[in-house]
Amino acid sequence: MKNPPVCDYEGSDYQQSFWEKNDRRYEDAAEAIALKHLLPTGGKHLLEIGAGAGRNTPRYTGFEHITLLDYSTTQLQQAIQKLGIQSCYKFIAADVYRLPFAPAVFDTATMIRTLHHLSEPVIALQQINQCLVSEAVFILEFANKRNLKSILRYWLGKQHWNPFSTEAVEFADLNFDFHPASVYAMLEESKFLIEKQVGVSYLRARFLKRILPLWLMLAKESMLQNFASWTALSPSIFLRARVKQTKTEEAITDFNMIFRCPACGHYPLEDTPSKITCGLCGRIYPIVEGVYDFRLTE
Ligand SMILES: [Zn+2]
Numbered sequence: 393m394k395n396p397p398v399c400d401y402e403g404s405d406y407q408q409s410f411w412e413k414n415d416r417r418y419e420d421a422a423e424a425i426a427l428k429h430l431l432p433t434g435g436k437h438l439l440e441i442g443a444g445a446g447r448n449t450p451r452y453t454g455f456e457h458i459t460l461l462d463y464s465t466t467q468l469q470q471a472i473q474k475l476g477i478q479s480c481y482k483f484i485a486a487d488v489y490r491l492p493f494a495p496a497v498f499d500t501a502t503m504i505r506t507l508h509h510l511s512e513p514v515i516a517l518q519q520i521n522q523c524l525v526s527e528a529v530f531i532l533e534f535a536n537k538r539n540l541k542s543i544l545r546y547w548l549g550k551q552h553w554n555p556f557s558t559e560a561v562e563f564a565d566l567n568f569d570f571h572p573a574s575v576y577a578m579l580e581e582s583k584f585l586i587e588k589q590v591g592v593s594y595l596r597a598r599f600l601k602r603i604l605p606l607w608l609m610l611a612k613e614s615m616l617q618n619f620a621s622w623t624a625l626s627p628s629i630f631l632r633a634r635v636k637q638t639k640t641e642e643a644i645t646d647f648n649m650i651f652r653c654p655a656c657g658h659y660p661l662e663d664t665p666s667k668i669t670c671g672l673c674g675r676i677y678p679i680v681e682g683v684y685d686f687r688l689t690e
Contacts, residue, residue, distance in 0.1 A: 442506025459484060464485070465485045504531070507534045517579065526639045537561050543625070575629075
């Protein structure tokens with residue numbers, strides 16, 4: 393099967409242009425509040441999928457190791473600048489449809505603002521499930537098509553697509569908003585059990601940012617996350633799910649034995665400096681300026 397297309401942020405100044413220049417302090421802080429509600433207090437090894445420039449990484453406190461994954465090496469270089477090269481971090485350039493990890497490596501995973509770019513989400517979710525241990529926690533954020541603004545716009549005739557229908561809406565190339573019911577179904581199909589839901593960024597509106605101070609917006613956000621999350625009417629939704637099936641593979645605890653060849657599936661690959669060579673197919677994966685490059689060109 394041909395691999396689904398990947399949304400590539402290579403060379404993008406996304407961190408500066410989207411987060412910093414556009415004053416998204418409210419959205420950023422709203423995510424921090426949600427993560428506080430949902431994250432386990434700690435763990436051995438967390439996988440951050442779609443880590444970008446590492447905006448959320450410092451929020452994952454209490455984990456012995458964190459592996460950041462993104463398709464873009466330039467985003468990961470920005471993450472390295474922000475976090476520094478430390479023995480607790482690995483920076484991986486790879487395709488979420490072909491993850492380079494052995495089974496049962498991570499006890500926690502997060503994927504925030506990434507499902508949004510996936511045309512084949514179930515393939516990615518199944519890949520994620522396979523590299524998690526039994527009962528691992530998975531925190532998934534998705535852009536919700538059935539939010540208050542889109543419902544109002546639909547009722548006023550300003551939007552042609554129906555926010556209540558369950559299919560995803562692709563509002564720009566490789567940018568999808570999902571109906572909550574479809575995301576619940578995808579997680580079920582990928583053997584995850586949903587434990588908790590938090591609606592996020594209820595107040596995402598330019599006029600509110602103009603008239604309300606940030607502290608007040610965040611106080612209201614916190615209240616809404618506590619009391620309105622069940623409605624699933626916010627533009628962004630965070631879910632905490634757990635791996636449902638019992639894994640037969642033994643959990644991998646050696647931080648240097650976590651890789652599998654994304655081309656042939658062989659594992660474990662030995663983590664050797666400057667390049668990793670697959671012992672089965674012979675493919676070579678370079679490590680350049682701290683970034684492991686597991687992207688396949690065909
Ligand atoms: Zn191989």
